[in-house]
Amino acid sequence: MIDSLAHLMDGFGAALTPGNLLFAALGVLLGTAIGVLPGIGPAMAVALLLPVTYAFDPTGAFIMFAGIYFGAMFGGSTTSILLNTPGESAAVVAAIEGNPMAKSGRAAQALATAAIGHFVGGFLGVCGLVLLAPLVASVAVDIGAPDYFAIMVLAFVAVTSVLGSSRIRGFASLALGLTIGLVGLDPISGQPRLTFGVPQLADGIDVVIVAVGLFAVGEALWVAAHLRRTQQEVIPVGRPWLSKADLKRTWKPWLRGPFIGFPFGSIPAGGAEIPTFLSYVTERRLSKHKDEFGTGAIEGVAGPESAASASSAGTMSTMLTLGLPTTAIAAVMLAAFQQFGIQPGPLLFQSEPDLVWTLIASLFIGLVLLLVLNLPLAPVWATLLRIPRPYLYAGILFFACVGAYAVSGQPVDILVLLVIGAIGFLMRRFGLPVLPAILGVILGPDAELQLRRSLQIADGDVSTLFSTPLAIGVYTVIALLLLFPLIRRALPTRPAAARPGSDEATTKDDELG
Amino acid sequence: MTVLEERPDQASSDQEGPWYRRYSELGVSLLLFVVGLLVIVDTTLESGSGGNSDPLGPHAVAFVVGGALVLLAVLLTVDVLRGGHGEAEAGEDIDLSTPPDLRTVGMLAGILVATAVLIPLLGWPIAGTVLFWGATYSLGSRTVVRDLVIAAGVSLVTWVLFDALLGVDLPGGPLMGLFG
Incomplete structure (x- = not known):
């Protein structure tokens, strides 16, 4: 604890150099700008910005990524509030109350609530990270290969069964990702797998190309097939501000959000989607202004936005301590870490404490910059929504090609990018979720390594996989997740859970107000 | 394939x-x-x-x-x-009520292939211009001259930024050879 604080102070010392501050500011600005652009979610933002960081040292690069992460999350909410068409799942809830607020002339208040919510949520979330991450890392140092394998299988199963409506399609996506991850020389035996004698495939398909292909090219092609020909109306905004009455209604939701967001962000359950929804339902239940919900209740923006931001911090802490990405954006960031030859995981806190703590300190700095820069800049961001769509998607394809080419300087990589993009297109067309695929590509090879390592140590005895309490516990959770639909079918049916937008009259008065 | x-x-x-x-x-x-x-x-x-x-x-x-x-x-x-079907992804700029415009998708795919071919021949600034301009044209923009100027600008700035400032090696091609 005291140790952590001392480390954190050192981290601030390292992060607060003019150069690093510049990186953080640049990251926040780029992240917000790209996140605001319609059609570009945070994961695509990070994937497209990967090549920009090749020239930096790891510290500078990750400071920038931290800024991009929070910036892009906030940018997504801005789009959601001003256009009412969320580009990614985390921002869906922001549109429910945020857009009606904007329509009734309170766009500035909605954006201010979102920005401050992101700051508060992120701040508390990162505090949670500072407290818990070293603890988790120190426990995780002792867990062995069988446990790791079990946890990775859990990540696969959880992400695939929690998200989306169809498990078959989720697992199909995962299997395609695992297949892409298999391509190349087997790291243990050096045997070629799925290379078909093509020398360029021997090194495998670079994760950056897969990420850019699935997120950027796949999305651009998909939008091109269904491009909306009429421009949507963008609601004009002034400088965001909040009145005293607004503040009175928002401070509690801001503070409650992180307690829902952080835990859900740190487990592989789809990132911000579930916690923002839960926070919304909670705020509606606790609000004194229930009648305003659905027509622009400020609490419905404050809570979920704070929860979303805290869930990013939770995601970061799982990625740093276990090397386990729980969202698409964390998966892309993990790829970025690997690009720099750094393997996140419990050992990272011992082997690279300077890097880790500088990164954590820069998360705080990024949040402050986010607030300071984005409140006054909101009107500027709003104008970005008017960018002509041909330029927007041409730009996405252009930078996707720059990113793919920059990986190894081979034009053939652009063809690989196109093939992966075509897979991304098909996935969007036929409702296959993208996250399981990217997780399969990034975690698949690691999971195989852990599996084979376990069996190596145990001389091929399969029972080693179930030899520790942790592994048994994890497999139990996996079994429950897989069997959940059967269990639910066996239970007596209850009326459908409350959904946002439906008018669920709650009779109970709030206890906390 | x-x-x-x-x-x-x-x-x-x-x-x-x-x-x-x-x-x-x-x-x-x-x-x-x-x-x-x-x-x-x-x-x-x-x-x-x-x-x-x-x-x-x-x-x-x-x-x-x-x-x-x-x-x-x-x-x-x-x-x-049995009648199950995956839901097509919605988004800010997506209008699912229209049938998919596969001609545009095909043109964009062709442009990416052309870019891969052109990079070693003509270098990034020109290949990138072709890529950006071709994509805007495929996506329905018809302000040809303005699009070309923007495409060339984006491409050139990106090349200078990455090649000179960020140290990411992008070939300049014969055109940039003229400048040294």
Whole structure:
């Protein structure tokens, strides 16, 4: 604890150099700008910005990524509030109350609530990270290969069964990702797998190309097939501000959000989607202004936005301590870490404490910059929504090609990018979720390594996989997740859970107000 | 490359039309099946199984993944024939009420191929201009001169930024050779 604080102070010392501050500011600005652009979610933002960081040292690069992460999350909410068409799942809830607020002339208040919510949520979330991450890392140092394998299988199963409506399609996506991850020389035996004698495939398909292909090219092609020909109306905004009455209604939701967001962000359950929804339902239940919900209740923006931001911090802490990405954006960031030859995981806190703590300190700095820069800049961001769509998607394809080419300087990589993009297109067309695929590509090879390592140590005895309490516990959770639909079918049916937008009259008065 | 060939027959709106349109999702089953088969064949053709130091060997996991793909292809087929279907992804700029515009998608794919061919021949600034301009044209922009100026500008600035400032090696091509 005291140790952590001392480390954190050192981290601030390292992060607060003019150069690093510049990186953080640049990251926040780029992240917000790209996140605001319609059609570009945070994961695509990070994937497209990967090549920009090749020239930096790891510290500078990750400071920038931290800024991009929070910036892009906030940018997504801005789009959601001003256009009412969320580009990614985390921002869906922001549109429910945020857009009606904007329509009734309170766009500035909605954006201010979102920005401050992101700051508060992120701040508390990162505090949670500072407290818990070293603890988790120190426990995780002792867990062995069988446990790791079990946890990775859990990540696969959880992400695939929690998200989306169809498990078959989720697992199909995962299997395609695992297949892409298999391509190349087997790291243990050096045997070629799925290379078909093509020398360029021997090194495998670079994760950056897969990420850019699935997120950027796949999305651009998909939008091109269904491009909306009429421009949507963008609601004009002034400088965001909040009145005293607004503040009175928002401070509690801001503070409650992180307690829902952080835990859900740190487990592989789809990132911000579930916690923002839960926070919304909670705020509606606790609000004194229930009648305003659905027509622009400020609490419905404050809570979920704070929860979303805290869930990013939770995601970061799982990625740093276990090397386990729980969202698409964390998966892309993990790829970025690997690009720099750094393997996140419990050992990272011992082997690279300077890097880790500088990164954590820069998360705080990024949040402050986010607030300071984005409140006054909101009107500027709003104008970005008017960018002509041909330029927007041409730009996405252009930078996707720059990113793919920059990986190894081979034009053939652009063809690989196109093939992966075509897979991304098909996935969007036929409702296959993208996250399981990217997780399969990034975690698949690691999971195989852990599996084979376990069996190596145990001389091929399969029972080693179930030899520790942790592994048994994890497999139990996996079994429950897989069997959940059967269990639910066996239970007596209850009326459908409350959904946002439906008018669920709650009779109970709030206890906390 | 199997993936690219899937494209023509999955143009559809889902509920009406001839059977191959209604069941266009079976194309995904086919894709999964073919990829799965490919993985299994590739795995069984390669020699070398587990040894003492590596009981599982390099092919066991690949074999399982291939098998899973084939199994999922079967399950998906059953699901589709029973009337299940995946929901197409919505988004800010997406209008799902129109039939998919595969001509634009095809043109964009062609432009990406052209870019891959042009980079070693003409360098990034020119190939990038072709890429950006071609994409804007395919996406329906008809202000040709303005688009060309923007395309050339974006391409040149990117090249200078990455090649000179960020140290990411992008070939300048013959045109930039003139400047040194």
